[in-house]
Amino acid sequence: MIFFGSRGKTVSGQIVEGIDCPSCESKQFVTFGVIKYFHLYWIPTFPTSRTVGIECTHCRRTLIDKDLPAKLSGEIKATVFKKKNVLPLFSGLIIIACLVLFGIYSVQKDKLQEAAYIEQPLADDFYIVNYAKIFPDADEKYKYGLMRIKEVNSGRVEFQVSKIAYNKVSGVRTDIRNRKASSDDYYDIEPYYMAAENLPEMRESGAIYSIERE
Known part of the structure; x- marks a missing residue:
């Protein structure tokens, strides 16, 4: 063709x-x-x-x-x-020009939306993260995973950490899209805690790749 x-x-x-x-x-x-x-x-x-x-x-x-x-x-x-x-x-x-402009607009819109999510984290928010920037023993090859907020209490955020990690972000997005990530069985029993005030810094460093809210 x-x-x-x-x-x-x-x-x-x-x-x-x-x-x-x-x-x-x-x-x-x-x-x-x-x-x-x-x-x-x-x-x-x-x-x-x-x-x-x-x-x-x-x-x-x-x-x-x-x-x-x-x-x-x-x-x-x-x-x-x-x-x-x-x-x-x-x-x-x-x-082509319209598609490029739309792409730029969408990216900027997503950034503003994610900034708002970080300012006000809610239970069940999905955080696509780079485990290599959070956990010292994480596998650099399979470094993209998911952390779901279980609870926000007094400035402290309790996360559930996924058992599965991928070498590409697309693998994590697929699990969210297929609602596989909505099951508690998808995550480890051991929670991970983080101060809400540290979330913006983690976003800037790339430890938090993106955020999705249903």
């Missing part, structure tokens, strides 16, 4: 007169423009070249770009390459 490539689009122009056709000496031509563009999944992303020409209405002889007087070439470009003909060819670029 072809995901990207280049294609061309022909834009019809107006009829011009006053130029002698080299083949039949007719003086009437139809102007046109050809826009080549790069595409992703067949969506025009951005133009790569623009060429103009004229075609004799009598014998169909075509004159392209450099064969035309510079003044006429400029006039044709101004006529056929209007915004309404060119802007749609930036569709892919506009979509």
Whole structure:
């Protein structure tokens, strides 16, 4: 399957007169423009070249770009390459820009939301953590795990610590999504305690990777 490539689009122009056709000496031509563009999944992303020409209405002889007087070439470009003909060819670029902006917005929104979660921790909050930054004996290869808040009392947070650790964060997220992490059997019996005031610092250090609240 072809995901990207280049294609061309022909834009019809107006009829011009006053130029002698080299083949039949007719003086009437139809102007046109050809826009080549790069595409992703067949969506025009951005133009790569623009060429103009004229075609004799009598014998169909075509004159392209450099064969035309510079003044006429400029006039044709101004006529056929209007915004309404060119802007749609930036569709892919506009979509990409929107996706990037949406991604940035989502990341910033998540950061603000997680900051609010840390300021007011609640029971059953899921903390995806880097065990290697919390427990000295943690396996560096399988360092991503889950800590669920069991209770918050007088500035002290009691966590349940997962029995399972992964080499990627995606493994932890899958357990949350499949509600596997909602079972008490998923965690060790021994709790882990932490002062609530230390949570922001742990988030900054990367010990707390992210927070999810149902």
